[in-house]
Amino acid sequence: MDKTKLRNDIILILSLLLVAAVTLIVLLTRTTPGKKTAHISVSNQEVEVVDLSKNEDKEYLINGTNGVLHVHTHEGAIAVIESNCPHQDCVHMGYISEAGRSIVCIYNQVIITIDGEPINDVEL
Amino acid sequence: MKINRLLSLLSIAILTSCSSGKNYLDGKVFCFNTIVQSILYEGNNNNITDIKNILLEYDALTDNYAKRTGINNVYTINNSEEAVEVDPKLYNILSKCMEVSQKYELFNPLCGSLAKKWKSALANKQILDEATINEELEKIKNSTLVLGENNTVQIIGEAELDLGAVAKGYANDIIRDYLATSSITKYLINSGVSSVLAGEKNNTDGLYNVGLPLVVKREYFKAKNIFISTSGNYEQGVEIEGKTYSHIVNPITGSALNTNDAVVVLSDSGYLGDIYSTLLMMYDIDDIKTFEQEENVKTIVIRGTEIVYHHPDIEVLTH
Numbered sequence: 001m002d003k004t005k006l007r008n009d010i011i012l013i014l015s016l017l018l019v020a021a022v023t024l025i026v027l028l029t030r031t032t033p034g035k036k037t038a039h040i041s042v043s044n045q046e047v048e049v050v051d052l053s054k055n056e057d058k059e060y061l062i063n064g065t066n067g068v069l070h071v072h073t074h075e076g077a078i079a080v081i082e083s084n085c086p087h088q089d090c091v092h093m094g095y096i097s098e099a100g101r102s103i104v105c106i107y108n109q110v111i112i113t114i115d116g117e118p119i120n121d122v123e124l
Numbered sequence: 125m126k127i128n129r130l131l132s133l134l135s136i137a138i139l140t141s142c143s144s145g146k147n148y149l150d151g152k153v154f155c156f157n158t159i160v161q162s163i164l165y166e167g168n169n170n171n172i173t174d175i176k177n178i179l180l181e182y183d184a185l186t187d188n189y190a191k192r193t194g195i196n197n198v199y200t201i202n203n204s205e206e207a208v209e210v211d212p213k214l215y216n217i218l219s220k221c222m223e224v225s226q227k228y229e230l231f232n233p234l235c236g237s238l239a240k241k242w243k244s245a246l247a248n249k250q251i252l253d254e255a256t257i258n259e260e261l262e263k264i265k266n267s268t269l270v271l272g273e274n275n276t277v278q279i280i281g282e283a284e285l286d287l288g289a290v291a292k293g294y295a296n297d298i299i300r301d302y303l304a305t306s307s308i309t310k311y312l313i314n315s316g317v318s319s320v321l322a323g324e325k326n327n328t329d330g331l332y333n334v335g336l337p338l339v340v341k342r343e344y345f346k347a348k349n350i351f352i353s354t355s356g357n358y359e360q361g362v363e364i365e366g367k368t369y370s371h372i373v374n375p376i377t378g379s380a381l382n383t384n385d386a387v388v389v390l391s392d393s394g395y396l397g398d399i400y401s402t403l404l405m406m407y408d409i410d411d412i413k414t415f416e417q418e419e420n421v422k423t424i425v426i427r428g429t430e431i432v433y434h435h436p437d438i439e440v441l442t443h
Contacts, residue, residue: 086244086247087243087244087247088247089157089360092246092360092361092362093360098335102159104154104157104158104159106157111154111159119333119335119342119344119443120332120333120334120335120344121312121325121332121333121334122312122314122317122320122322122332122333122334122335122352123317123335124317124318124320124334124335124336124337124352124354124386124388
């Protein structure tokens, strides 16, 4: 057998294996289906990333621009449970859990958004 | 040589597999007290910037909470005892609002002060007292918005303007015209869910799946090339003594209790859709059916966790 041909075949096989491995890594590191992540930002800077898939009962204190927000996670949902903002819109929004949803506190410039694979293109 | 070519091809394949796969442009901008997301499946970043500028311009013009540098906005009008010359764009919005309010008395852009007082009371989990409601209703009743020559505007009386029910929808009307001029047909402008401009999706039928408010579980409908306006108390509602009070206030009775918990309106106009969804929160089902025929809109009405009515042409699906 021609040694050059054999070498080329080995390189081809190794290259294909490399492509398969890279593709697998990329697929695994992309958003896992069913995984929900909440991103909390203050003044457009991300300050906390919360994995809602863990269904943890946990409280986070977020330093907003005008005060501290108490953010709570419960059964895969997240809410602002206490804020010093005058209208309390962020608190009134209650718990959100759907991908694509967000809670905004204008007074403290805090935005909480939920990542993940949304069921719908738009959630009203 | 062949090996080199093969390796080059493989490199391209690897790089392609590492790309994000995102096949659209998107932009987010904080305005109208919410986040507006623009998704374009066509066009370029200049289009995203133009849309952002439209949104910011109308946000500034219609802001009733703060004065903006270099312009006379709603805040300026509310805080001036004299006629104020405004941008023709704001003048146009006000003219259109007045037309609708003359037709439907349950829509009154002059109930800004009443809405603010309700909002403050509800923030403290309190119901606004009767004396304050009556005082505010008197202000509304005795006030007039005068639209004069040369784009001048003046409120005669003590009432305050609030264009919260109109602003996002009107900006979406402008964006729709802009996108049409730019020959862009595949897009989605999501103005904080209450006002959505749906073009076509980048799929075979062009339809978007639109999920209904959280009170309805996993139900959705399909839509394209339409404005979708939603009003409801599911986000800003406050429950006191078993009743849910909302930011949507009846300008005749002064009440913040609504007949419906959420109303979705599908229409050909952003600003009208937004006004109608607010208005129909106070309508019963029979009146909503009549309204649909008169105004050529389609609605979905939600009470509690149930869809109590939807237009026969809207197919409500479940995941």
